[in-house]
Amino acid sequence: xxxxxxxxxxxxxxxxxxxxxxxxxxxxxxxxxxxxxxxxxxxxxxxxxxxxxxxxxxxxxxxxxxxxxxxxxxxxxxxxxxxxxxxxxxxxxxxxxxxxxxxxxxxxxxxxxxxxxxxxxxxxxxx
Numbered sequence: 509x510x511x512x513x514x515x516x517x518x519x520x521x522x523x524x525x526x527x528x529x530x531x532x533x534x535x536x537x538x539x540x541x542x543x544x545x546x547x548x549x550x551x552x553x554x555x556x557x558x559x560x561x562x563x564x565x566x567x568x569x570x571x572x573x574x575x576x577x578x579x580x581x582x583x584x585x586x587x588x589x590x591x592x593x594x595x596x597x598x599x600x601x602x603x604x605x606x607x608x609x610x611x612x613x614x615x616x617x618x619x620x621x622x623x624x625x626x627x628x629x630x631x632x633x634x635x
Contacts, residue, residue, distance in 0.1 A: 512552045516544050519552050527631055528553060531563040539573035546583045553586070559631045560590035561624075567594075581615070589617040589634040591627040 510521045518531040530549060534541055549560075570578070577583060584590075617634065621627035 514548055516541055517548055527559045527561055529561045532567050535568045537570040537574045542574035542577045557588045560587050563593045565595045584616045587616050592620050593627050
């Protein structure tokens, strides 16, 4: 198991299931923070393709520039599939909005979950 932590994210790579778990640590995500998140994720894994579980439970908002940036194919080219997870109603609403509106043009398989076990099970289908 490998880990990385910064002010913006915490990433844990589980060797057993091959999934990268990324926890977003900021409540408000703007373009600068979104760019930092992507740079830190890419520098941590340095692999061609990954399975990614994103916990956005702490996030209260993504500004439009951040959503557009995170929804671009360039920022997702190293991802096989990913899930977004949230515990709270507002985080769940944000995650669903991002997946269904901003990420509509992505070819990367993605899905929102409010249950961590189901999210991991879904990701494992892409191994």
